[in-house]
Amino acid sequence: MRIVVQDIPFDFGAEAAAFAEGRAESGAVVTFTGIVRDVDGGLKAMEIEHYPGMTEGALSEIAGQAMSRWSLEDALVIHRHGRLEVGEMIMMVATAARHRKHAFEAAEFLMDYLKSRAPFWKREITKDGAEWVAARDEDEDALTRW
């Protein structure tokens, strides 16, 4: 299990390849990547604030839950903070399990919990200024699945 919180970009291809390499016990690897999306053509950048110390702890706890609940062979969470341009990768998760259903479910669980339980806050920078992204009810509702 590996948790990374950093302000610099990460190499998605290299991380995904290293995670999947030689998983002869797993059979199934799922990755999810979140990218700064230019919602209506007006986004200039995204700023992500976090809570140093708590962030790593919260992500470790969420990943640990996923590991034991789906008997994962491994899990990876990388999340950036600071300023990100449109098209840049915000974060990724990866899961390795024996069966694909478990790898998919564990990755979705990681995302759902990370969204609503890890201390990150996004601010969108547009030509009109900066605005904090509001939490969506559907993100909180997603937790009820688990």
Place this chain on the structure above:
Amino acid sequence: MRIVVQDIPFDFGAEAAAFAEGRAESGAVVTFTGIVRDVDGGLKAMEIEHYPGMTEGALSEIAGQAMSRWSLEDALVIHRHGRLEVGEMIMMVATAARHRKHAFEAAEFLMDYLKSRAPFWKREITKDGAEWVAARDEDEDALTRW
């Protein structure tokens, strides 16, 4: 949309990175990778037979359905045939969508259909000989979700 059927290995990291690169319209990229798993320590290799011509058509049809059903920005399917050693990657799918739920669902749909509707047949080579892998009822049952 890209469909690849080949006997040589593919570069998962490079394919995943190229697929996710600059997806400023998507926001969410999911990949799934299937790896030759050494089930009970006795597997020497896997051989995959396919139906040239029909394989590409069936995968295109399945990926096309996923594209339109989840309004994907893009989809990728790579599947190997021939002989694969333990730990080698058999196949991958990737999906790019605006929201993570759609990217996850479309990837799971691709996998469920690919498993039971694309003409591939696996044979396990162990020290005791070669045996065709039997289709699992749960793979057929998985299609009822869609």
Place this chain on the structure above:
Amino acid sequence: MDVLYFAWVRERIGIPREAVETKASTVMDLVDELRGREERYAAAFADISALRVAVDQQLTDFDTPLAGAREVAFFPPMTGG
């Protein structure tokens, strides 16, 4: 008409494909013709619930008409992914 066999169907019949002259009107009629040929065909087609069929590279059912079909393939349930 080309008839193709894959996986253990191919192994049981002993060849990957053959040209078949037939007036069979459905896939099932073709199966019955092939069964009558030799023991290896009868063995391969003994239990068609264990088989799948594609006509002109489209997965289909055993009651599909063969009018105009150029290629019929028999194989076990798929196990890709």
Place this chain on the structure above:
Amino acid sequence: MDVLYFAWVRERIGIPREAVETKASTVMDLVDELRGREERYAAAFADISALRVAVDQQLTDFDTPLAGAREVAFFPPMTGG
């Protein structure tokens, strides 16, 4: 006790963290103390249903006791991922 503020809570109060001398027995008691200080605190804590709280870096509720707590953080619902 260290009190931390994040995102718009930090902006509204104007500082990221401060040391607070308090005998508040629960998070809610601390909120009431802070509200009484100045308008900017009252504004930040006007609607606590829009806020989340962590005590010693564990997400928790507003009725959590503060006995032994070293660090309390207030922030809006998280929006990572």
